[in-house]
Amino acid sequence: MNRISLALFVAAVAGTGLPACTSKPSASDAEKVVAGLVQRQSNGLIRLASVTKKNGQEAEFLGAKIYVIEYEAKIEFLGDCYWGGPMGQMSFETIRDTPGPFNAMMFAGRKKAAKGQTTRVTGTLRFEKTEKGWRGQDGKLY
Numbered sequence: 001m002n003r004i005s006l007a008l009f010v011a012a013v014a015g016t017g018l019p020a021c022t023s024k025p026s027a028s029d030a031e032k033v034v035a036g037l038v039q040r041q042s043n044g045l046i047r048l049a050s051v052t053k054k055n056g057q058e059a060e061f062l063g064a065k066i067y068v069i070e071y072e073a074k075i076e077f078l079g080d081c082y083w084g085g086p087m088g089q090m091s092f093e094t095i096r097d098t099p100g101p102f103n104a105m106m107f108a109g110r111k112k113a114a115k116g117q118t119t120r121v122t123g124t125l126r127f128e129k130t131e132k133g134w135r136g137q138d139g140k141l142y
Contacts, residue, residue, distance in 0.1 A: 027053035065129035
């Protein structure tokens with residue numbers, strides 16, 4: 001009888017999807033990664049209001065298992081700035097300067113924002129499967 005109970009217990013635990021074993025990155029994991037990106041890139045000029053996971057897809061790339069999360073985030077600007085990545089790439093990087101003849105290239109593709117303005121942005125996050133869990137773009141394990 002004890003062997004059957006032990007076998008049922010092991011089967012139940014194996015089926016729970018422990019984080020380091022089988023589960024996929026969650027909406028909460030995505031929110032943590034986006035919050036870290038905002039904090040590191042925005043120089044304190046953007047506040048993350050919310051993150052919503054829109055979709056997820058597991059794939060394999062060059063033998064590595066990956067999980068891509070599509071998300072939508074609502075952000076608020078805490079100061080006047082230009083934001084985004086060069087040439088319109090998704091980024092939370094900010095610049096407080098104003099465009100001029102000597103720095104105009106820094107502003108190519110960036111958007112202007114005013115203090116108190118909110119906007120919604122969409123993006124994707126990539127997690128890579130490791131022996132100890134899913135590694136996010138921030139280098140942390142989830």
